[in-house]
Amino acid sequence: MKPKVEETLRQDLLNLALRLRFFSLLKELSDENLFTIAKKVRELSLKTGELIFDENDEGDDLYLLEKGSIKIKKETPFGEQILSRISEGDFFGEMNFIDPATRSADAVCEEDCQLFAVKRSDLEHLFERSKEVAVHFYWQFWKSLSKRTREANNLLKTFFEGSTSSPKPPLSQEEISRSKSISIELDRKIQLLQDRGLSAKELRLLAAFSKEELYNRDDLIFREGDEGDKLYIILDGKVRITKHIPGAGEEALAILEKGDFFGEMALIDNQPRSADAKAHVNGTTVLTISRQVLNEILSVDIESAYQFLSILCRILTQRLREINLKIIQWRLMSGGF
Structure with missing residues (x-):
């Protein structure tokens, strides 16, 4: 040339x-x-x-x-x-x-x-x-998906804007106390996390630093509008993610099962919770990971960070697809307005 x-x-x-x-x-x-x-x-x-x-x-x-x-x-x-x-x-x-x-x-x-x-x-x-580049991309994907999921959640409300609904108060001490801190053997937690395809380092970190909470059916785990400082992983049972639609009541956005993550959006954008999370069955047990621990996990090893962020982004992607389908269903139910 x-x-x-x-x-x-x-x-x-x-x-x-x-x-x-x-x-x-x-x-x-x-x-x-x-x-x-x-x-x-x-x-x-x-x-x-x-x-x-x-x-x-x-x-x-x-x-x-x-x-x-x-x-x-x-x-x-x-x-x-x-x-x-x-x-x-x-x-x-x-x-x-x-x-x-x-x-x-x-x-x-x-x-x-x-x-x-x-x-x-x-x-x-x-x-x-370059796993550093991969982590950078997936961190940006997580931020974008969190933003779009919040926008989609809020869009559900627009089909019933003429209805009025009083804002829900923060969780009371009685509601908060319904969750019971429990202790679960390390091996059992590691088995759950292996099912999610996490790396050996992630398994050790998450199993060692996560805490366990037990809920019965319909107990609130967190409420829309609450400040969020935890990521949750379902160890046993099911969790229902719901949105209160003024004039229409509670709409289930997703039913999450063993091994699913939730509550992750608040950790990326520091915004209040965008939906309610409730135990869907008795004996629902969740692992909780604080913002601080999550930051340690993401900084300790680049390969672990990549795998962890990939899983979070895949979960959010699937959830956003489900919410978008809900939007279309609500559009049809509201007569196209």
Whole structure:
């Protein structure tokens, strides 16, 4: 290749890397890792109304929006239901990146858009070489999924905005005291965590530093609006995640079972709990992990941090898909308003 052509290609790559620095997802990467991604991204220019991907698409690309605005929507018999909007500097498509499946909604340009796309396989190769980069990406994914899950929870309320409901008070001491601190053998806790695919170091840390709590059916574990400083893992029984819909009562968002995590969103964004958590059956036992212990787990070993964050993101992805389906169901039940 001629020197002049090589210089032009290098300059083009440098300019592209500088544009990619605009994104919060990428701005903390080293120059080497940023250039690796710059060599793999595809640049897309789309017009208003053009489809980026549609529901049931099997693609797993991750997208970064440089210019324009994008809506994530589902079609209903009453027209489209917008689930979220993507602004300049945001990324999207991470749900299929984290947990490959068919797309659960359409992504459509609301105005002319300039964006980048990168294949899952290309990023996975980078993650294999650098677990630090993988942890950085999955930390950002966790933050994004937590934000979108909160937005989806709040969207449920909009179908009944005309109804009134008094805010629920914080948990009383009587309600708090219903949980019983218990002691469980280390081997039993380790067996549970092995079922979640955690590493040996994570197993030892979580088993050693987690505490156990016992609840009976319908006991509150936490309430919407409470401050959150714990992550929970179900050891035995089931937990019901619910949202109070004004004028409609309690709506179950998810029934979680043995080995499932919950309460993790409050640890990433320091926001109040966005839903209630209740024991669904008698004898529900949960392990609790404080914010401090979680930070220690994530800092002690990069491989453990990667595995742990991967699991959390996969759980949140599946939960967000379920909530989005609830939104469509409530849209239909409310007569399309």
